[in-house]
Amino acid sequence: MKSKKGLFQRTSFAAALLLSATSVVSAQETVTERLSPETRQILVEEMQLLASAMGPLHTAIITGEHHAVAERAHEIYDSFVLKQKLSAAQRKEIGTLPQHFIEADSEFHELAAHLAEAGKQENPALERFYFEEMTRSCQSCHQDFAGGRFPGLVGGTKDTHSH
Numbered sequence: 001m002k003s004k005k006g007l008f009q010r011t012s013f014a015a016a017l018l019l020s021a022t023s024v025v026s027a028q029e030t031v032t033e034r035l036s037p038e039t040r041q042i043l044v045e046e047m048q049l050l051a052s053a054m055g056p057l058h059t060a061i062i063t064g065e066h067h068a069v070a071e072r073a074h075e076i077y078d079s080f081v082l083k084q085k086l087s088a089a090q091r092k093e094i095g096t097l098p099q100h101f102i103e104a105d106s107e108f109h110e111l112a113a114h115l116a117e118a119g120k121q122e123n124p125a126l127e128r129f130y131f132e133e134m135t136r137s138c139q140s141c142h143q144d145f146a147g148g149r150f151p152g153l154v155g156g157t158k159d160t161h162s163h
């Protein structure tokens with residue numbers, strides 16, 4: 001297994017830890033609003049790429065295209081190429097976001113790595129499992145850190161089904 005490699009992880013953790021003590025996230029807040037418009041835009045673009053990658057990934061899983069699953073999941077793990085767009089100053093800026101946000105990003109990228117591995121193993125059930133886990137991770141981060149953008153996720157119960 002490769003080392004953890006979230007988009008936000010190569011930022012200063014010490015700075016993140018220090019500042020996160022003072023930055024309490026309210027349910028209605030979207031934490032990226034704290035960033036400069038340029039840095040925020042890079043993250044929004046990454047999100048749009050993620051959203052457009054999930055559909056083809058799903059199709060590859062349900063059609064048994066294991067090689068495509070591995071490749072596409074690995075692209076997500078690598079955050080495409082967007083992270084290369086971040087300047088040192090922008091990375092530092094992202095390091096000031098709450099530590100839990102940075103952890104959520106790291107967890108998400110780890111799930112993508114697991115999915116890529118499931119694809120390599122040509123294991124359809126495991127692929128499905130990790131796709132579902134990734135979906136949970138998208139939703140959970142939006143609920144916790146982008147409540148202002150996604151009010152439909154706020155106030156409901158978490159990770160439970162209502163029938």
Ligand code: HEC
Pocket residue numbers: 030031032033040043044047048050051052054101102104105106108134135137138139141142145146149
């Ligand atoms: C670590 C937290 C985190 C994870 C994980 C995450 N997101 Fe996001 N996402 C955000 C935040 C924060 C915003 C709000 C960005 C803003 O408006 O500044 C956002 C916004 C978005 C948007 C709206 C973009 C726009 O056009 O404004 C989409 C679409 C999106 N995310 C898709 C996804 C998908 C799909 C996944 C999972 C495959 C995912 N996100 C995982 C934090 C996350």
